[in-house]
Amino acid sequence: MNTTPELPVPISYIAGNYFVFSVDAATFLRREHNICGVLTGTLPQVPQQNVFTGLPLELMPEEARLLVEKGVACIVDEVNFQKQGMRSLVEEDRKKYLQELESQGLETMQLQMRRKERQRDASLKKIEEKKAAAKAKKAEAKEDTTADAPTVAEDSVVSLFADSGEPSSHISSRRPSTLGSIEPMGITPPVSHPPLPQQPPAKHLLPLPEVQSSYPLFAHLHSKGYFLCPGLRFGCQYLAYPGDPLRFHSHFLVVSTEWDEQLDLMTVISGGRLGTGVKKGFLIGGANKNVEESDGAGSNVRTFSIEWAGM
Amino acid sequence: MTKHLPLPPVPNPSSLTTFVSSESDPVTTTCATTSQVIHNLQYQHLWTSLKVHHLNLSFPVSLISGIPPHRVYTHPDEQLYMVEHGLREEDVELDRMFVLPTVQGQSWSLEKMAGVFDALPSPGDEDAESEAQSADDAATDGTTADKAAKLAKYYEYRVKARQTGEWGCKRLLLAMIDKGMGGEGTVVYYVAQEGTVKPRQN
Numbered sequence: 001m002n003t004t005p006e007l008p009v010p011i012s013y014i015a016g017n018y019f020v021f022s023v024d025a026a027t028f029l030r031r032e033h034n035i036c037g038v039l040t041g042t043l044p045q046v047p048q049q050n051v052f053t054g055l056p057l058e059l060m061p062e063e064a065r066l067l068v069e070k071g072v073a074c075i076v077d078e079v080n081f082q083k084q085g086m087r088s089l090v091e092e093d094r095k096k097y098l099q100e101l102e103s104q105g106l107e108t109m110q111l112q113m114r115r116k117e118r119q120r121d122a123s124l125k126k127i128e129e130k131k132a133a134a135k136a137k138k139a140e141a142k143e144d145t146t147a148d149a150p151t152v153a154e155d156s157v158v159s160l161f162a163d164s165g166e167p168s169s170h171i172s173s174r175r176p177s178t179l180g181s182i183e184p185m186g187i188t189p190p191v192s193h194p195p196l197p198q199q200p201p202a203k204h205l206l207p208l209p210e211v212q213s214s215y216p217l218f219a220h221l222h223s224k225g226y227f228l229c230p231g232l233r234f235g236c237q238y239l240a241y242p243g244d245p246l247r248f249h250s251h252f253l254v255v256s257t258e259w260d261e262q263l264d265l266m267t268v269i270s271g272g273r274l275g276t277g278v279k280k281g282f283l284i285g286g287a288n289k290n291v292e293e294s295d296g297a298g299s300n301v302r303t304f305s306i307e308w309a310g311m
Numbered sequence: 312m313t314k315h316l317p318l319p320p321v322p323n324p325s326s327l328t329t330f331v332s333s334e335s336d337p338v339t340t341t342c343a344t345t346s347q348v349i350h351n352l353q354y355q356h357l358w359t360s361l362k363v364h365h366l367n368l369s370f371p372v373s374l375i376s377g378i379p380p381h382r383v384y385t386h387p388d389e390q391l392y393m394v395e396h397g398l399r400e401e402d403v404e405l406d407r408m409f410v411l412p413t414v415q416g417q418s419w420s421l422e423k424m425a426g427v428f429d430a431l432p433s434p435g436d437e438d439a440e441s442e443a444q445s446a447d448d449a450a451t452d453g454t455t456a457d458k459a460a461k462l463a464k465y466y467e468y469r470v471k472a473r474q475t476g477e478w479g480c481k482r483l484l485l486a487m488i489d490k491g492m493g494g495e496g497t498v499v500y501y502v503a504q505e506g507t508v509k510p511r512q513n
Binding site for chain 1: 356413416419420487499502504506511512
């Protein structure tokens with residue numbers, strides 16, 4: 001399952017947001033680079049349900065920038081890439097692509113049919129076994145108690161077996177006909193390559209994403225192995241998890257501030273109080289503008305963790 | 312024809328006011344804040360051997376240090392170590408803690424916070440003296456040899472853990488008072504630590 005996508009991973013820039021559309025890329029970024037993003041996709045038929053969301057994965061500008069700086073991803077101007085790419089497709093390519101989709105759909109359908117049949121066979125077999133076991137038990141019981149009427153019992157056994165035996169043979173004779181006339185499943189590909197190239201041409205690539213002043217703090221925490229998620233639900237900027245958010249509770253409510261920005265001490269108190277209330281620490285930090293960054297990953301960032309003292 | 316009642320006598324100043332005005336002369340805002348926090352630490356939280364440290368920073372600030380009656384903060388990993396080695400919080404000798412007095416509405420910034428933390432002694436330095444002291448304690452207290460050995464091992468490990476930052480680096484108590492509405496005397500305390508220190512499991 002641990003597939004590595006072709007690097008750099010294309011991040012689609014659409015209407016001011018950053019998206020990842022490939023499932024391989026999304027799992028790879030989470031597994032190898034501690035980048036979670038937020039799943040934003042809903043089903044076309046049920047766009048109102050937003051409890052269980054799927055692809056595409058939306059990334060914060062900070063996440064996108066970090067990945068580009070690491071050389072893991074590139075930003076693609078998706079709208080222009082799609083428009084020009086589709087326009088330049090030749091008729092023959094189009095037909096070939098559609099045929100490919102159809103054959104894929106057919107294959108999927110066949111697989112599904114075969115699996116269904118296997119399941120049906122298995123359940124039928126189980127029923128038969130159960131019946132046989134029950135019969136055997138009954139027959140045993142009869143032998144024990146009423147030894148004077150064995151013929152009647154045996155008759156019923158025979159007829160029962162004949163009944164249950166028939167349908168299974170019936171099904172197996174029908175099998176080839178069902179397989180022959182299947183409709184190909186309609187496939188909606190989540191990504192637009194093969195028809196378009198996997199790596200977009202350089203003219204559709206965009207420069208580094210613009211980020212807020214909190215980016216140095218973000219990069220600093222990320223370099224320490226924290227997973228960072230948007231912090232809206234706890235009223236902060238980021239939530240810092242010590243590992244994958246599916247396995248860990250978060251450690252910090254992170255708020256970034258400028259080095260010489262006027263800071264209301266009440267922010268520190270309310271943050272500290274809220275953090276302690278939800279078993280987290282309140283982390284405030286920012287980059288020291290007077291110190292040059294030496295190794296890139298926010299080495300000039302100072303952070304302070306705050307907790308209620310309980311006195 | 313109303314008779315003039317004699318004016319009621321002026322009430323005596325509160326113990327806090329007396330304390331604040333006796334502590335420093337002339338009374339400045341910083342001094343008053345520091346005194347109020349000292350008063351609270353001494354009489355409400357029963358801290359001992361309180362000292363005031365004046366810091367030479369670009370803004371007026373002073374630190375208080377003292378010894379609390381019981382432990383104020385234990386790092387989660389330190390707590391785990393103590394549990395594993397059968398030590399209790401009461402067994403371990405108390406540390407001197409620094410307190411930073413602040414007022415609500417005071418001008419504050421990350422830069423100032425970093426300045427105060429830079430002025431704190433690094434945790435490795437003070438351990439040398441406290442360790443010597445603790446060795447004496449263990450001998451004089453007449454605790455069992457077993458416990459003394461455990462404690463010695465703990466202190467030894469603590470020096471290392473503090474230098475590596477495993478049990479947290481520099482820490483202080485952030486004390487805040489409210490002087491608005493005449494001030495109602497509440498002082499709140501928060502543990503502030505340098506770096507990313509994981510929260511306690513309380």
